[in-house]
Amino acid sequence: MDDHFEVDWTEAADRLASAARTDADWYRSVAAVLVTPGDRVAVDVGCGGGGMAAVLAAAIGAQGRVVGVDGAADVLDRARAMAAGTVEFVEADLHHGMAPLRDVVPDGADVVWASASVHHLGDQQAAVDELAALLRPGGRLALAEGGLTARHLPYDVGVGEPGLEGRLQAANEAWFNGMRARLPGSVRMPYGWSAALRRAGLTSVTSRSWLLEPAPDPTAITDKFAHRVPRLHELGLLTDADAATWRTLLDPSAPEWLGTRDDLFHVEARTVHWGTRSR
Numbered sequence: 001m002d003d004h005f006e007v008d009w010t011e012a013a014d015r016l017a018s019a020a021r022t023d024a025d026w027y028r029s030v031a032a033v034l035v036t037p038g039d040r041v042a043v044d045v046g047c048g049g050g051g052m053a054a055v056l057a058a059a060i061g062a063q064g065r066v067v068g069v070d071g072a073a074d075v076l077d078r079a080r081a082m083a084a085g086t087v088e089f090v091e092a093d094l095h096h097g098m099a100p101l102r103d104v105v106p107d108g109a110d111v112v113w114a115s116a117s118v119h120h121l122g123d124q125q126a127a128v129d130e131l132a133a134l135l136r137p138g139g140r141l142a143l144a145e146g147g148l149t150a151r152h153l154p155y156d157v158g159v160g161e162p163g164l165e166g167r168l169q170a171a172n173e174a175w176f177n178g179m180r181a182r183l184p185g186s187v188r189m190p191y192g193w194s195a196a197l198r199r200a201g202l203t204s205v206t207s208r209s210w211l212l213e214p215a216p217d218p219t220a221i222t223d224k225f226a227h228r229v230p231r232l233h234e235l236g237l238l239t240d241a242d243a244a245t246w247r248t249l250l251d252p253s254a255p256e257w258l259g260t261r262d263d264l265f266h267v268e269a270r271t272v273h274w275g276t277r278s279r
């Protein structure tokens with residue numbers, strides 16, 4: 001059963017590639033704030049589908065260097081296709097420290113970006129400390145962590161008990177806690193990401209959130225739920241009643257199928273925390 005607390009990155013590769021495309025506008029908005037004139041080297045830690053790495057390469061320009069790092073070969077294959085030769089990619093398992101990154105950028109980086117990746121490492125503060133140490137003087141470490149989870153459904157979908165999506169979110173959070181508890185060297189970090197950046201010695205620490213409200217894509221929404229529900233139910237994190245409701249909503253042959261609804265939506269907030277290494 002513990003296997004259900006592990007992320008199958010090979011299975012996730014296509015979803016990450018799709019997200020790299022749909023999140024392009026958000027990446028550009030973040031890069032406009034994060035990248036400054038004169039930046040020459042950037043590293044995307046846990047680069048996923050390569051969307052932000054490609055945007056960083058465009059922002060820094062041909063005279064610069066962008067390195068995307070991920071631990072899954074299948075994920076990197078998708079990232080290489082996305083970046084079209086503008087980014088250097090490195091396969092590295094960072095669960096045992098950032099030494100592979102120090103070898104890749106021995107002279108340091110102007111920008112280090114890590115989106116939803118540090119929380120997959122056992123000691124998050126130690127990871128932030130090591131990422132901060134990769135910076136050149138004046139360089140910025142940015143962590144895209146937290147925010148508000150995407151919501152898609154009305155409170156009452158007319159099947160089962162109201163508040164269904166909220167209970168799914170609570171189950172996801174329980175899964176996340178189980179995932180973190182099983183990571184090698186897992187320790188709690190009982191404070192926020194901005195505090196972690198300060199503890200790493202960075203200054204001018206700030207946080208900013210972006211509200212995302214893209215047009216709802218019923219296929220993507222139903223695929224998202226179909227991926228999560230069986231695993232959460234098998235782990236006992238969703239009740240039998242809620243799992244049965246989800247099976248009905250995700251069944252294309254059922255009259256209640258989500259794909260036929262005209263009231264789906266997409267709203268979420270993503271938060272980025274960043275700090276600067278003193279000159």
